[in-house]
Amino acid sequence: MVAIAVLVAMAAHAVLTNQRFNWSLEGQYFLSAQILHGVSVTLELTVASMAIGVVLGVVLAIMRLSPNPVVSGSAWVYVWGFRGTPLLVQLLLWANLGALFPTLGLGVPFGPEFVTRQTFTLIPGVIAALLGLGLNEAAYMSEIVRAGILSVGEGQVEAAASIGMRRMSIMRRIVLPQAMRVIVPPTGNETISMLKSTSLVAYVPYVELLFATQNIYTRNYQVMPMLIMASIWYLLITSVLMVGQFYIERHYARGAMRALPPTPMQKLRARAAQLNSAIR
């Protein structure tokens, strides 16, 4: 205990007294328009990509469990491809799709096209970012949803089938609501992971938090202070997400647990009460 306390004190002293950390500069930029714009883009990308990932992930998970081998096979191939290549590479591929297909069009397969557009106008940075992040996330989410679906007992499906329900409505009405308990915790994890993965979009390029930070330090050469400032922002948002995750998990534990886990405040109060009685 004492050793840890001494080490923490030494680290804090080193960080706070070292002029090269340049804390005042970080304070100056922390709420600047550029950084705040980057933060909001990062948040928007996180939410939108997760939405794409969750919806497509559910579809893929259901496809994967289909008795039809073509349907389950295509879902398997999707997961294989999008999980098997680096996210950064996928982002760069989407951003540079124009190199492979200079134009994209709508029309009769192998026949005439009705609408044709330049690929780079059709896929600007933001679309490339959403495609890259969302489609990659869907591969991971599909495995999470599949685990959730498999966690619901076969008896539930049989009972629903015995009252004449069809496969899709069994999935929607009976299986997925019960699978949520298993799906939510890792999805919270994925959201936090997604928040940080959006920084890769800086290489698409598209201006989000990291790109905005880089814009600043290429002008003032304060690389480390600016990166630390960005890290603090990421940590801050992650902390907010963690609180959200705790309460969502607690919500889905209802009915499945006899007593809900205590909230941090309840824990704190219990600890304080313990200390109190120990002192007396």
Next chain:
Amino acid sequence: MSNDALMVKARNVHKRFGHLEVLNGINLEVALGQVVCVIGPSGSGKSTFLRCINHLEKIDAGTIKVDGELVGYRQRGERLFELSEREVAERRRAIGMVFQHFNLFPHMTALENVMEGPVQVLRRPKEEVRRRAREILGQVGLSDKEANYPSQLSGGQQQRVAIARALAMQPKLMLFDEPTSALDPELVGDVLGVMRKLAESGMTMIVVTHEIGFAREVGDKLIFMDGGVIVEEGNPREVLSNPSHDRTRSFLSKVL
């Protein structure tokens, strides 16, 4: 007996799990309004046969007709073709099933469990279904439990909700798969009471059970299965008091 009074007609039903022959040529006729109890040692194929009747299990040979229609299959010439998922679901509506472990939907209240089929499958208006579901819950003695979730009910209460859920579909046939085997002894009576009332109301029932007393008093026909075949069948009182096969006798000596 004329053919149209038959609710269930099974002909030479075979079922394999891998190399294991679970059903080895089952022939059974159940008349309209009849209560048939099926007993036998575990692994005798009685539950599997019950599950074949509403096509929760596919069969490898033979035919099963419910109310004159093949279940799960369509016959063309000598061959059987499996029906589409939609058609199978449609035929299951008329066949209620009650499971050993209740299998209530845990995220729905008792009332919602009973309403689920009529609303989602039959597309009946919610208000009408709610009224009817309350009536049925009343019939199984659970009027005061409609807002409870399954985890807040005893096993016996859960099983009665499960019976109500099946009845809400107004089935022509009810299948019971060891409905009291997972219950504490003091709760068995309530469930059997509901089943007895149902039998008296004229429902056609096939009951896989270990409750010999129920089979004797409520059953019209008793079937003893072993090794995937029907070893003996007949009037419950006669079979129970004077079994004609050694295997029936040795089984009964263990359970009575």
